[in-house]
Amino acid sequence: MSSVTTPVSFPTRLSPSRAKDFVQCPKLFYYKTILGRTTPQTIATAKGTLAHTAFERLFDAERTERTPEHALAFVRPGWQTMVDPLRAKNGVPEDSVEAEIRNATNLWRDDIEAGSSREASLLRQAEEYRALFEADSKEEAAFLLATENVVANYFDIERPWNFDPVGRELHLEATVGDVTLHGFIDRLDHYTTESGEERWVISDYKTGKVPQARYLDESFFAMKVYALLLARTRGVMPHSLRLLYVGAKKPEAIQVLEVNQHLLEITEKKMNHLWAEIVQSNDHDVWETKTGPLCNWCHFKPECPAWQK
Numbered sequence: 001m002s003s004v005t006t007p008v009s010f011p012t013r014l015s016p017s018r019a020k021d022f023v024q025c026p027k028l029f030y031y032k033t034i035l036g037r038t039t040p041q042t043i044a045t046a047k048g049t050l051a052h053t054a055f056e057r058l059f060d061a062e063r064t065e066r067t068p069e070h071a072l073a074f075v076r077p078g079w080q081t082m083v084d085p086l087r088a089k090n091g092v093p094e095d096s097v098e099a100e101i102r103n104a105t106n107l108w109r110d111d112i113e114a115g116s117s118r119e120a121s122l123l124r125q126a127e128e129y130r131a132l133f134e135a136d137s138k139e140e141a142a143f144l145l146a147t148e149n150v151v152a153n154y155f156d157i158e159r160p161w162n163f164d165p166v167g168r169e170l171h172l173e174a175t176v177g178d179v180t181l182h183g184f185i186d187r188l189d190h191y192t193t194e195s196g197e198e199r200w201v202i203s204d205y206k207t208g209k210v211p212q213a214r215y216l217d218e219s220f221f222a223m224k225v226y227a228l229l230l231a232r233t234r235g236v237m238p239h240s241l242r243l244l245y246v247g248a249k250k251p252e253a254i255q256v257l258e259v260n261q262h263l264l265e266i267t268e269k270k271m272n273h274l275w276a277e278i279v280q281s282n283d284h285d286v287w288e289t290k291t292g293p294l295c296n297w298c299h300f301k302p303e304c305p306a307w308q309k
């Protein structure tokens with residue numbers, strides 16, 4: 001599927017995913033951020049989005065209702081909201097799970113302005129999700145089953161009836177030195193230890209495989225930025241960052257990185273350094289190509305100058 005171009009101007013703020021693009025390859029950043037090119041959804045991204053819906057909505061329920069069955073009930077209606085985002089209220093039973101998801105996420109036809117960029121983005125994504133499978137195909141059934149397995153597996157990793165998150169899909173933004181950073185935290189937890197110590201913990205759900213040990217530090221790239229954002233916006237030092245590999249088994253399924261002042265300082269320096277490089281690339285309109293194994297998964301490879309003969 002070809003990508004779509006949504007013309008944008010030079011960004012005024014930087015998210016960890018866009019920063020990661022630049023680190024991987026400045027040209028990739030150029031395609032996605034400067035030209036506004038999108039990359040099509042894949043089965044892996046669809047699974048991630050759908051599982052996130054179940055985990056996020058699970059915590060709407062009372063603690064005693066946070067069972068595997070309750071979480072699993074969000075998967076198939078959640079998929080409906082992804083492939084058909086703009087339904088009218090009178091077309092969906094009021095007491096259905098689909099209506100519950102749409103109410104929580106303002107995903108009704110009347111909530112979305114006709115002709116808006118949000119409408120265009122939702123419709124494009126829906127078309128891409130539908131294109132992943134033939135209607136009612138075996139592949140779609142297998143995809144839904146695989147997502148349900150991941151959601152069910154989560155209950156081997158955590159006990160969601162034992163705690164109440166203080167934030168879900170929490171947007172944070174702060175100017176740190178010369179760069180404005182922003183991002184969405186999947187989940188923010190706060191608790192007090194038996195010794196009376198208050199702890200803030202940032203958790204991120206991952207539906208992919210647990211990375212090899214040598215790539216683990218890289219996997220915390222976005223989380224370190226979230227820690228910095230939390231410290232700057234709320235004045236609290238997060239105790240730790242947790243990557244929850246919801247499809248994996250314990251103990252590998254939970255990867256933890258403790259946070260300290262030094263880590264925040266390094267992250268701040270790194271993000272400012274990156275921002276300076278991005279500004280410089282833009283000023284000179286020079287976006288270098290950085291080839292490597294990841295080029296094989298790059299949507300822009302067919303047109304990338306580094307791969308032209």
Ligand code: SF4
Nearest residue numbers: 025289295298301304
């Ligand atoms: S194919 Fe490789 S070098 Fe080209 S834009 Fe993609 S990541 Fe960069």
